[in-house]
Amino acid sequence: MSYIPLPNRGVIALHGPDTRAFLQDIITNDINKLDSQNAIYSLLLNPQGKYLYDFFLIEHGKYIFLECENIYLQQIIEKLDLLKTYLRVKIKDVSMIYKVGVLFNTELPPVIPVSNTGIQPASHTGITPGLLDSSVTRWNDIAFQDPRHKSLGMRIIHKDEIKEPVGDFAQYERVRIQNLVPDGAKDMVQNSSFPLQFLIDKANGISFNKGCYIGQEVVNRVSRQEIFRRKLYLVEGNSILPDIGTKITNENNEEIGELRSSADNIGLALLNTQKSQGNLYADGIYVLRCLSL
Known part of the structure; x- marks a missing residue:
């Protein structure tokens, strides 16, 4: 088991009595899933249903942490400030306090089995059975199985240094790619990419049952295409x-x-x-x- 630091990721903290309702009205996923799971993966779209940002949302005490790409962090804060208008929601960049990384199992069989029909999707998991429960306690509950795919290990938002050996980010990327999980900032284009064409629904990033959000009508229309x-x-x-x-x-x-x-x-x-x-x-x-x- 090894730790892969993700210095390209930042953390935003949201809190206040209107936080959940505010997020529910704007994101592609259902914030109420946090009642039964540690984290959700979601997107923020423009009114035309095209990609703006993707991120993870994690509930921790009175806060909801938003873990996102550093290059978009200030844009996201400004966008959230614009959208929340009069709502009682406070938004703060806490990236100077928290670091982001992944616990990933590097002691695995080769992740690129190739047959006569081409690459097959990886079937292993990114974390050792039983590790999740112990690690959640160890890192004060700011740890969660990546909701996009079980092979991508456990993401960690932490203050203290992680003592596990540093893993190979290239291997992590191979597993992500092999399992057809797009990286929003790398693979999608702001104000251009439709999320369903990038299989974001397969990555558990869209709820079709939650009701309205920004760009929802376009997403639903695209979903009906054969x-x-x-x-x-x-x-x-x-x-x-x-x-x-x-x-x-x-x-x-x-x-x-x-x-x-x-x-x-x-x-x-x-x-x-x-x-x-x-x-x-x-x-x-x-x-x-x-x-x-």
Whole structure:
């Protein structure tokens, strides 16, 4: 078991009598799930139903912690301040107090089993059975199984230093990618990406039963489509994949999508589902479309 620090993540603390109701009216997930689980994963969308931010919400005492990308932290605070208007909600950046990391099991079989049909989704879990309960107590309850996928281990919001050996972030990224879990800040584009095309519902980031929130009508309309025009896929290259944003073409030299995040020769790609996906290439590298959900 090892600890992977996530210095790119920050923490916002929200508290006040209107906090829950305020969040319930704006986020894609159901804040009431915190009654029965430690954390939820959610998004904040624009009125057109497109991605703005993604984050985790964790209830801790009188606070709800919002764990997010540092690059968007101040934007999120400003957006929340704008939206809360007269509501009794206090919002504060507490990233100078708290650090974020992941407890991840690095003593695992290879995470990229490849068969004749391409990459198969990883079947192992990111944490050892029984570790969650003991670690929650150890870190004052600010610890939670990643709600997006069981293979992604336990996330920790902590003040004290973690003594476990530092793990391999590249291996963590391979597991994330192999299980088709997008990283919002890397894989999605603000004011452009529709969350369902990026499988955010499969990552437990959307509630279809909670009622209204910003962008909800568009999300529901998109969910009724039988086939998405563009969708996220797991892909495998015959060499190390190029950078995010590299265009993907088919055998007819038609542009059908682009790469998003990758780790060595596997990656996520947003592809056009209505064009031929045989013999795909990304900057000269042959790409096999392997899997979607």
